[in-house]
Amino acid sequence: DTGVSQDPxxxxxxxxxxxxxxxxxxxxxxxxYWYRQTLxxxxxxxxxxxxxxxxxxxxxxxxxxxxERPKGSFSTLEIQRTEQGDSAMYLCxxxxxxxxxxxxxxxxxxxxxxx
Amino acid sequence: AQSVTxxxxxxxxxxxxxxxxxxxxxxxxxxxxxxxxxxxxxGLQLLLKYLSGSTLVKGINGFEAEFNKSQTSFHLRKPSVHxxxxxxxxxxxxxxxxxxxxxxxxxTSLIVHP
Numbered sequence: 001d002t003g004v005s006q007d008p009x010x011x012x013x014x015x016x017x018x019x020x021x022x023x024x025x026x027x028x029x030x031x032x033y034w035y036r037q038t039l040x041x042x043x044x045x046x047x048x049x050x051x052x053x054x055x056x057x058x059x060x061x062x063x064x065x066x067x068e069r070p071k072g073s074f075s076t077l078e079i080q081r082t083e084q085g086d087s088a089m090y091l092c093x094x095x096x097x098x099x100x101x102x103x104x105x106x107x108x109x110x111x112x113x114x115x
Numbered sequence: 116a117q118s119v120t121x122x123x124x125x126x127x128x129x130x131x132x133x134x135x136x137x138x139x140x141x142x143x144x145x146x147x148x149x150x151x152x153x154x155x156x157x158g159l160q161l162l163l164k165y166l167s168g169s170t171l172v173k174g175i176n177g178f179e180a181e182f183n184k185s186q187t188s189f190h191l192r193k194p195s196v197h198x199x200x201x202x203x204x205x206x207x208x209x210x211x212x213x214x215x216x217x218x219x220x221x222x223t224s225l226i227v228h229p
Contacts, residue, residue, distance in 0.1 A: 004158070031215060040124075042205050042219035043159070056216060091158055100209040101147045101166045104217065106158030 002026070004107035006092050012113045013082060020078045021110045025094030032075050033104065034067055035091040043091055049075060079112075087114045117142040117208050121220035129228050130198055136191040136223045138206030145211035148189040150180055153203040153222075162204075165189060176200070201227045 005024040013019055025032045030051050035043035046065065047057045052072040060066070064082075069075040079086055089111050093104040122137040140146060147166050151159040163174025170182040180191045189206060206220040 006158075033216075040222070042207075042221050045216050048216065050215075056214075093158075095215075100211065100213060100215050101164075103149055103161045103164055104159070106151075106160070108156070108158045111156075 004092055004094055004105050006090075006107035006110050008110055009108065010111050010113070012115065014115050015082055015084060017082055018078065018080045019082060019112065020076050021090055021092075021112075022074060022076050023092030023107060024074045025092070026096075026105055027073075029094035029096050029105070030072070031095045031102075032069060033093045033095075034075070034077050035093065036061070037089040037091055037109070046077070082112075082114050084114045087112055117146065117210055117213075117218050119206050119208050119218050119220040121204075121206055121223050123223050124221070125224045125226065127226045127228060128196055131195050133194050134192065134196050134200075134225065136204050136206075136225065138189045138191065138220060140187050140189065140206075140208045142187070142208065142210060144213070147209045147211065148180075148182060149207040149209075149217070150174065150178070150189070150191050151205045151207060152176075153205065155202075159205060162191070196225070196227050198227050198229060200225060 007022045033048040034046040049069040064080045067077045089109045091109045093106045095102040118141045120139045128134045149164045150162040153159045165182045173179045203222045205222045207217045209217045
């Protein structure tokens with residue numbers, strides 16, 4: 001169990017630029033989740049995958065946000081035309097096969113700062 | 116839909132004192148409950164979980180929690196805290212037979228003073 005890995009850990013960019021984050025889940029986990037976390041708040045769900053299928057994406061914050069998991073392994077989260085309000089920590093988590101009682105395993109997140 | 120309320124945004128306590136972090140949930144169906152801890156600049160780490168069975172659940176780092184169905188609560192306790200327990204604590208719930216998407220509380224910041 002090597003844990004969930006996220007890259008980069010920090011990203012600083014100018015407003016209007018596109019950014020892409022990568023998440024590598026625990027290898028045997030089939031579910032992968034993306035969250036946004038702002039200061040003083042809990043994780044805010046964005047989207048999740050079961051294998052390569054994106055099963056919930058209606059809670060992505062706007063059409064500027066998109067996520068992929070092309071081979072059911074790693075995933076990417078892209079934000080196009082970034083805005084200052086996108087500054088936050090973006091967390092990835094994975095969970096194993098089984099029911100809704102499976103806990104989530106989190107990466108250390110990517111902190112995005114928009115100048 | 117389920118919801119989670121963490122009643123205290125911040126809990127200051129002295130080292131070696133006991134602490135209780137409160138979590139209440141609302142749901143009309145059976146739930147699974149989790150507590151996670153988040154240290155600065157890190158992701159969340161599972162402390163403990165309640166799935167079924169004994170209502171008193173023991174977790175890592177000396178923490179325990181008690182599931183109370185009648186009060187819809189899942190409070191986290193530790194009899195004697197350390198400076199290293201200073202962190203953000205999140206309660207989360209998923210519904211039995213429901214979505215795989217958990218609902219998280221807003222978090223409680225535990226601040227342990229020497």
